[in-house]
Amino acid sequence: MVLATGAANPLLRWSYFVEQWDRIEEAIFQHVQLTLLAVAFGFVISAALAFLGMRYRWTITPITLFAAFLYTIPSVAFFGVLVSYLGLTLLTALIPLTAFTILILVTNILDGFSSVPASVREAADGMGLTPAQRLFTVEVPIAVPYIINGLRIATVTTVGLVTVAAIVGYGGLGRLILDGLRRTFWTPLTIGASLSILLALLFDLLFYALGAWLTPWARRRQAP
Amino acid sequence: MADAVGTTPAGTMMGATAPAATVTWLAQAAVPRDITLAEWFTDPETWTGSNGIVASLGDTLLLVIAVILFSVLVSVPTAALLAHQRRAELASAWVVNIGRAIPTFAIAGLLVPVSLRAGYGFEPWPIFIALTLLTVPPMYLSTYTAVKQVDPAAVNAARAMGFTEREVLLTVELPLALTVIFTGIRVASVQVVATEPIRAFLGGDGLGRYVRDGIGQNNPTLVLGGAILIAVLAGITAVTFVAIEWLAKPPGVRRLAGGRTERTLSARKQLVET
Numbered sequence: 001m002v003l004a005t006g007a008a009n010p011l012l013r014w015s016y017f018v019e020q021w022d023r024i025e026e027a028i029f030q031h032v033q034l035t036l037l038a039v040a041f042g043f044v045i046s047a048a049l050a051f052l053g054m055r056y057r058w059t060i061t062p063i064t065l066f067a068a069f070l071y072t073i074p075s076v077a078f079f080g081v082l083v084s085y086l087g088l089t090l091l092t093a094l095i096p097l098t099a100f101t102i103l104i105l106v107t108n109i110l111d112g113f114s115s116v117p118a119s120v121r122e123a124a125d126g127m128g129l130t131p132a133q134r135l136f137t138v139e140v141p142i143a144v145p146y147i148i149n150g151l152r153i154a155t156v157t158t159v160g161l162v163t164v165a166a167i168v169g170y171g172g173l174g175r176l177i178l179d180g181l182r183r184t185f186w187t188p189l190t191i192g193a194s195l196s197i198l199l200a201l202l203f204d205l206l207f208y209a210l211g212a213w214l215t216p217w218a219r220r221r222q223a224p
Numbered sequence: 225m226a227d228a229v230g231t232t233p234a235g236t237m238m239g240a241t242a243p244a245a246t247v248t249w250l251a252q253a254a255v256p257r258d259i260t261l262a263e264w265f266t267d268p269e270t271w272t273g274s275n276g277i278v279a280s281l282g283d284t285l286l287l288v289i290a291v292i293l294f295s296v297l298v299s300v301p302t303a304a305l306l307a308h309q310r311r312a313e314l315a316s317a318w319v320v321n322i323g324r325a326i327p328t329f330a331i332a333g334l335l336v337p338v339s340l341r342a343g344y345g346f347e348p349w350p351i352f353i354a355l356t357l358l359t360v361p362p363m364y365l366s367t368y369t370a371v372k373q374v375d376p377a378a379v380n381a382a383r384a385m386g387f388t389e390r391e392v393l394l395t396v397e398l399p400l401a402l403t404v405i406f407t408g409i410r411v412a413s414v415q416v417v418a419t420e421p422i423r424a425f426l427g428g429d430g431l432g433r434y435v436r437d438g439i440g441q442n443n444p445t446l447v448l449g450g451a452i453l454i455a456v457l458a459g460i461t462a463v464t465f466v467a468i469e470w471l472a473k474p475p476g477v478r479r480l481a482g483g484r485t486e487r488t489l490s491a492r493k494q495l496v497e498t
Binding site: 011072073074075076077078079080081083084085088159160161163164166167168173174177178180181184186189190192193194196197200 | 327328329330331333334336337340414415417418419421422424425426427432435436438439444445447448450451452454455458462
């Protein structure tokens with residue numbers, strides 16, 4: 001193999017942005033799409049598991065252990081096992097990405113709801129709120145900072161893991177990284193890696209802003 | 225056993241191409257698509273040679289152990305000292321957040337051309353640095369919080385007895401913090417073993433190579449076999465660390481510690497949540 005070096009193969013050729021913009025745009029779109037889908041599915045599953053845990057306390061330990069088990073499955077192995085059954089499909093990429101979010105989301109949702117003081121719950125009951133009213137007007141607002149924090153960590157972690165899904169053909173920006181490595185052509189590699197890091201930072205910032213916007217009382221309390 | 229395998233198409237095809245196997249990829253291409261998982265695992269050729277499981281496992285273990293040792297040596301003393309002096313509390317939180325935001329595959333990818341240009345080749349520096357960045361934050365965080373949370377009464381008693389600061393850290397704080405520090409090392413080490421296989425997609429080998437070659441050759445059996453190997457190694461790593469933790473505890477403490485699972489889970493949760 002001849003390695004193109006120096007001027008012929010710079011770390012970043014700016015003209016690539018213009019020439020291959022369609023490809024970059026598609027990669028960004030797929031990256032965001034996979035991230036949001038995985039976190040959304042993970043959130044629905046985690047919310048259901050957390051609800052189960054709150055309803056029947058004894059299920060919390062097995063749920064957490066199972067989520068921790070999923071979290072420690074090596075990503076390459078997880079993608080690999082699914083490839084051999086489902087082939088190079090969207091599901092093969094999406095199932096592990098979703099599974100990896102569950103531990104972070106479940107623990108944060110449970111922490112959020114267990115942070116509601118018992119006295120607050122009793123006061124809500126005493127005021128005659130129905131269980132549904134109590135959940136949505138009292139407990140959820142108190143749990144929101146924890147839930148947002150969970151979503152934030154899960155999303156940033158998923159942005160990083162999506163690049164690994166490139167090995168099964170659905171990696172968004174990870175495909176640019178893998179393509180660059182295969183052809184030892186550094187421009188797509190640099191673009192894919194840099195943009196995926198930027199995307200992670202962007203999501204981190206977005207969730208920080210969302211958390212601040214959803215819980216104005218947290219800021220008001222801090223202000224003198 | 226070897227004879228039985230030798231008569232299958234798998235054995236004959238492998239035997240036929242083995243002498244011409246000057247390029248790694250070609251040797252791997254000799255794994256036929258219709259091979260079953262049992263045949264692949266029982267074929268001696270799967271295990272031996274430069275592409276064999278034994279050699280790949282050696283590659284993986286060497287890198288993983290190097291990363292873990294290096295990370296422990298860097299993060300544990302630094303975190304213990306800073307926590308003892310109650311310094312860099314904000315900086316600690318910040319370092320940990322940055323660590324989580326960096327995707328391992330992307331950072332290793334970015335380092336590959338840098339390493340090649342510096343004349344160090346595809347391997348092992350890019351993946352070594354990327355894995356170290358993955359490992360240092362949880363190890364640092366667990367050590368920092370563990371030392372900080374040591375009962376101040378014990379620390380003050382030691383000081384009153386005339387211990388130097390150095391002795392307070394080495395003989396009081398560190399022994400009391402050891403369990404939590406070790407949990408951090410375990411969680412980080414399992415993460416390293418679980419992440420190392422991406423190395424096969426960064427121009428290296430190791431246990432991840434079978435998944436890579438299997439996908440490249442559209443051979444589901446090879447992919448599955450490789451995935452099983454990676455998962456088993458991660459499982460063995462986790463179990464080994466738990467066993468060491470258990471054995472390192474004095475029998476009296478072991479009997480007392482009914483809440484181990486509870487504590488481990490909360491420590492893990494803390495690491496995950498940052």
